[in-house]
Amino acid sequence: MSTALLIMIGLAxxxxxxxxxxxxxxxxxxxxxxxxxxxxxxxxxxGQCGFPGCKPYATAIASGEADINQCPPGGEEGIHKLxxxxxxxxxxxxAEHGVPKPKSVAVIDEELxxxxxxxxxxxPVDAILGAAKHMHTVIAKECTGCELCIPPCPVDCIQMQVxxxxxxxxxxxxxxHEIRNV
Amino acid sequence: xRTLYQFHGGVHPAEHKQESSAHPIVMAPLPTQLIxxxxxxxxxxxxxxxxxxxxxxxxxxxxxxxxxxSCAVHAPTSGSVSAIEMMPMxxxxxxxxxxxxxxxxxxxxxxxxxxxxxQNMNPGEVRNRLRDFGLAGLGGAVFPSHVKLNPGKLxxxxxxxxxxxxxxxxxxxxxxxxxxRAAEIIAxxxxxxxxxxxxxxxxxxxxxxxxxxAAMRAACAATGFEVIAVPTRYPSGGAKQLTKILxxxxxxxxxRSTDIGVxxxxxxxxxxxxxxxxxxxxxxxxxxxxxGNVEQxxxxxxxLGTPVKELVALTGKQRNDTQSYIMGGPMMGFALPxxxxxxxxxxxxxxxxxxxxxxxxxxxxxCIRCTQCAQACPVNLQPQDLYWFSRGREFxxxxxxxLFDCIECGCCDYVCPSHxxxxxxxxxxxxxxxxxxxxxxxADLARERHEFRLARIEREKxxxxxxxxxxxxxxxxxxxxxxxxxxxxxxxxxxxxxxxxRSGVTPKNVxxxxxxxxxxxxxxxxxxxxxxxxxxxxxxxxx
Numbered sequence: 001m002s003t004a005l006l007i008m009i010g011l012a013x014x015x016x017x018x019x020x021x022x023x024x025x026x027x028x029x030x031x032x033x034x035x036x037x038x039x040x041x042x043x044x045x046x047g048q049c050g051f052p053g054c055k056p057y058a059t060a061i062a063s064g065e066a067d068i069n070q071c072p073p074g075g076e077e078g079i080h081k082l083x084x085x086x087x088x089x090x091x092x093x094x095a096e097h098g099v100p101k102p103k104s105v106a107v108i109d110e111e112l113x114x115x116x117x118x119x120x121x122x123x124p125v126d127a128i129l130g131a132a133k134h135m136h137t138v139i140a141k142e143c144t145g146c147e148l149c150i151p152p153c154p155v156d157c158i159q160m161q162v163x164x165x166x167x168x169x170x171x172x173x174x175x176x177h178e179i180r181n182v
Numbered sequence: 183x184r185t186l187y188q189f190h191g192g193v194h195p196a197e198h199k200q201e202s203s204a205h206p207i208v209m210a211p212l213p214t215q216l217i218x219x220x221x222x223x224x225x226x227x228x229x230x231x232x233x234x235x236x237x238x239x240x241x242x243x244x245x246x247x248x249x250x251x252s253c254a255v256h257a258p259t260s261g262s263v264s265a266i267e268m269m270p271m272x273x274x275x276x277x278x279x280x281x282x283x284x285x286x287x288x289x290x291x292x293x294x295x296x297x298x299x300x301q302n303m304n305p306g307e308v309r310n311r312l313r314d315f316g317l318a319g320l321g322g323a324v325f326p327s328h329v330k331l332n333p334g335k336l337x338x339x340x341x342x343x344x345x346x347x348x349x350x351x352x353x354x355x356x357x358x359x360x361x362x363r364a365a366e367i368i369a370x371x372x373x374x375x376x377x378x379x380x381x382x383x384x385x386x387x388x389x390x391x392x393x394x395x396a397a398m399r400a401a402c403a404a405t406g407f408e409v410i411a412v413p414t415r416y417p418s419g420g421a422k423q424l425t426k427i428l429x430x431x432x433x434x435x436x437x438r439s440t441d442i443g444v445x446x447x448x449x450x451x452x453x454x455x456x457x458x459x460x461x462x463x464x465x466x467x468x469x470x471x472x473x474g475n476v477e478q479x480x481x482x483x484x485x486l487g488t489p490v491k492e493l494v495a496l497t498g499k500q501r502n503d504t505q506s507y508i509m510g511g512p513m514m515g516f517a518l519p520x521x522x523x524x525x526x527x528x529x530x531x532x533x534x535x536x537x538x539x540x541x542x543x544x545x546x547x548x549c550i551r552c553t554q555c556a557q558a559c560p561v562n563l564q565p566q567d568l569y570w571f572s573r574g575r576e577f578x579x580x581x582x583x584x585l586f587d588c589i590e591c592g593c594c595d596y597v598c599p600s601h602x603x604x605x606x607x608x609x610x611x612x613x614x615x616x617x618x619x620x621x622x623x624x625a626d627l628a629r630e631r632h633e634f635r636l637a638r639i640e641r642e643k644x645x646x647x648x649x650x651x652x653x654x655x656x657x658x659x660x661x662x663x664x665x666x667x668x669x670x671x672x673x674x675x676x677x678x679x680x681x682x683x684r685s686g687v688t689p690k691n692v693x694x695x696x697x698x699x700x701x702x703x704x705x706x707x708x709x710x711x712x713x714x715x716x717x718x719x720x721x722x723x724x725x
Binding site for chain 2: 038041042043044045053054055124125126127142144165166167169170171172173174175177178179180
């Protein structure tokens, strides 16, 4: 009788320790749903959805405060992925938030730039290099094309340039061929 | 007699080899202009080493390997560099890439060539030299050879296979090379065997090339290398297919041939290794079959960078019904959008295409699920399923069905009774998946940078708040020392510190400088004092 009791108590203590350890070791800081949604969002950090970045939008979707069709850079494909993840019906992009555009990067006209640093402060991914009264330049590789640097520029020297296809980014096109109807 | 194995599927299209294989290889004359792309291999583009106007010698390195998977490019003849610019590439898109244009001076003057005593060299050093000789696989994938010749952690690769199958119709460049230059191919194989510490060297040649087989067997006498005639069946020259035929082994899905102890090279690559190691000649030319709708189909030894237009002109008068040139074979090659592109390391064959030789495919019919494609697929895939997934843009599903094991050999296209361009769908799906992969990497980078920025802003805010707190605390305290202004004291202390620093320490970044840098610094100093004087003068002068 007492042996059985001891075994049970010992087992309970041991399992309790394991569970307690696991709770600390494998602690999930934020909701895994937010992370999953954030992984689908394009990380442009453009704020067109009405939230200050992709993570806040993901949080809002997860808590049901925002709809899944507010992200223009994600496009239809992004909406479909979100719908699939959340088990809801996909819906067309809400035009209030903008329309999808081809991938672009910001280019600073270095002749015109007066070195005011306003664009540097606006860039959500620190992709603009420069200092006060010194010419600024965009690190093209890191620019997400969010266009947030354009409004603050006092001399309108920033323009968006559509990224051209090159040999490394060239894509085989969807085959277009004649089909005979039978 | 070696037991041969069979790979699944395959087809046997009309061979069309006799047109070009009846004539010996001839050296193509010097073209008027050479356009040498810096990216002729898989991996990183080479870094240009020359400038416009430089005189270069034949075999001089003009582009340096950049990174681990990359190899050098060389001047194919002596002359002057006339341009370094973006030029259209031999690619289905003809998109431009960085090329070095060389105007030949006609002297064809070599650099000093020295053979390598490779047996007394560290294998790593030999591999580095091969990289600098620009060695890349000439079978079509142009993978830098020095990478493949590294056994890595395995110490050795037991089996080395030379691929002389040349299974694609029309192409005969390897056939002619084996017939005419078998001894050098075998010499190259010996070097490869040494680098890989391989025990066995197998040479697979399709049995429709009896002359090549005989020549190679003669050259292999007393070497222990084995020349094996394999049945003619496309795509027996695929790396995995030939490995299966000769050894019975298949690398796992997504794996490499070294996983099963095999490394495989094209015979032309072995020949180039011999030219490089034994003669000091970098890879500046290759054998190209020019065939199809031309007066005189044959094989040429062509300098890399020769414009396709000038090469095909050698075959005689251009025919009116030639609509385009196919680079590679009819099964896996592609039509060049323009003939104003250079011959590169990957250009094994150019086929002048005419409507009578290659009639346009009839309109496609719906897939009837006959599974003939599945029977023909040499990699045991389900092409009809892959077609549905690719067409429906279900890329995840396509990947689950091992889309990336597809070698794009075109057997499924060839047998499809509905004439559906299946391979085009697979290429589309593959490049969409790669594009998504790139987008994901970019998104991850953007996320990381955005999060770092937020953290930085937070940190700066906190630092400012701390500073402010310290200041307000500090302003309450100094009542005791009321006669000394804290601000003045702080400035004084800073001045003292700076003085101490200036007297005791010399700048540390002026040691170990080169003469040029020192000179440059002196010049800058001189300019600075001049400017200072000028400014002083200006401020002194009455206004």
